[in-house]
Amino acid sequence: MWKKAWQFACREEDIPEAGDYLVYDVADLSLIVVRTEGGDIKAYHNACLHRGTRLCDDSGHANQLRCPFHGFTWSLDGALTDVPCRWDFPHVRAEEFGLPEAQTGLWAGFVFVNPDPGAESLETYLGDLDKHFAPFALQDRFKAIHVAKVIDCNWKVGMEAFLESYHVIATHPQLLEYLGDSNTQYDVYSRADGLPGFNRMITPQATSSPHLEPLEPQDVLDAMFRDFYPDGWAPSRSPRAPRRARSSPRPCARTWPRPPARTCRGPATRRSWTPSNISSSRTWCRGPASGRR
Ligand code: FES
Ligand SMILES: [Fe+2]
Secondary structure, rough: OOOOOOEEEHHHHHHHOOOOEEEEEEEOOOEEEEEEEOOEEEEOOOOOOOOOOOHHHHHOEOOEEEEOOOOOOEOOOOOOOEOHHHHHHHOOOOHOOOOEEEEEEOOOEEEEEEEOOOOHHHHHHHOOOOHHHHHHHHHHHOOHHHHEEEEEOOOHHHHHOOOOOOOOHEEEEEEEEHHOOOOOEEEEEEEOOOOOEEEEEEEEEEOOOOOOHHHHHHHHHHHHHHOOOOOOOOOHHOOOOOOOOOOOOOOOOOOOOOOOOOOOOOOOOHHHHHHHOOEEEEEEEEOOOHHHH
């Protein structure tokens, strides 16, 4: 699948200067995503054309891509520029030894790659995604911190845990005091050609779950602060925190899991989801088009 799918490799600001590069590894694929002298971003397969040695690791800056084994060297544009003992390689024609590339595409500051040279354009692949992300102006934002964790599981299992709120009541019911689970909204969008496109998930936060009797706003905030600031909250750590919120954690007064007070009331109306009373978390997922898996 990864050989045919558009996938997010890094942010543009990860490689701001010509020669900045980053290695994107997925499954058994490895790509060097590099900013060229002209300012473009290219992605090369991270394997030397001589004996297949890995050309780069991690991230860094280089004015050329030189193989650490025997020294075959390529420019940032992927052209072969040096072969040690050149006389011994009469069959190596520079015009045939450019570094093989994957496709690259940019969207809102995100760098996407697709190893499939015949793949549809990123623009076609993303479809109407622009429209949904417009309020967030992601192109004007930057990555302030990068946190990563390796999870020892099939990647689909890890991913799926973040694609639904159905598991909340059983897996971490302490969230019910300030998270809409059974009233999470899921929308599935099709592409212009009718194939499956992407889906959207809107999870209301700072509102109690329909599984509970409605809580007072202060109780909702207290529960959030209890979980978000287990060591206590101080104004210097959260200058925008509501004035009435308590400055010390309040132990959870209930024993979890607690049985639902009554059956689900059904989805909340959109009218109740306003910026004044909730924040919301949204997740968009975009998989490969059907038939390309
Ligand atoms: S393997 Fe790269 S130069 Fe020989
Ligand atoms: Fe979860």
